[in-house]
Amino acid sequence: MSSRSKHPSSASLSIDTTGERGFVRLTDERSGRFVTRSFTLISTHERDGALLRAVERACTALGVDRCAIAAVDVVPGPGRFSAVRLGVVTANALAQALSIPLSVRGTRTRLALPEYGSEPSITQRRADG
Numbered sequence: 001m002s003s004r005s006k007h008p009s010s011a012s013l014s015i016d017t018t019g020e021r022g023f024v025r026l027t028d029e030r031s032g033r034f035v036t037r038s039f040t041l042i043s044t045h046e047r048d049g050a051l052l053r054a055v056e057r058a059c060t061a062l063g064v065d066r067c068a069i070a071a072v073d074v075v076p077g078p079g080r081f082s083a084v085r086l087g088v089v090t091a092n093a094l095a096q097a098l099s100i101p102l103s104v105r106g107t108r109t110r111l112a113l114p115e116y117g118s119e120p121s122i123t124q125r126r127a128d129g
Helices: 050-064 081-098
Strands: 011-017 021-028 034-040 070-077 103-105 107-109
Touching: 011 050, 011 081, 021 050, 021 081, 034 050, 050 081, 070 081, 081 103
Parallel strands: 011 070, 070 103
Antiparallel strands: 011 021, 021 034, 103 107
16 A cells, blocks of 8 residues: 555645735645635734644645645745744745645745845834833
């Protein structure tokens, strides 16, 4: 029995966190069926864990086990600093943890790098007083 036949399906995952809402698309490569799930990237409180919850919801909706994810693709930017970093780091981590191919906009790579589009606007807080 091949390792391919142990899993009823294999899926590819696409991650895009470049806008105000993030999106994941999970495609069952055998049937061609896919689902898309979105999540907020605005509020830090709502953003915490939202990407992985969206992946989980997509897997459940498609009936695909997380371990059946066979490839991950990420849009590396440009976009908001924290949001782009979230998508790229998650894609890199999933590819590494599951030992699956990683691609950036469809081109295979060993490591995805973020494209922020501009310098982050991080400033030191002023002391009142």
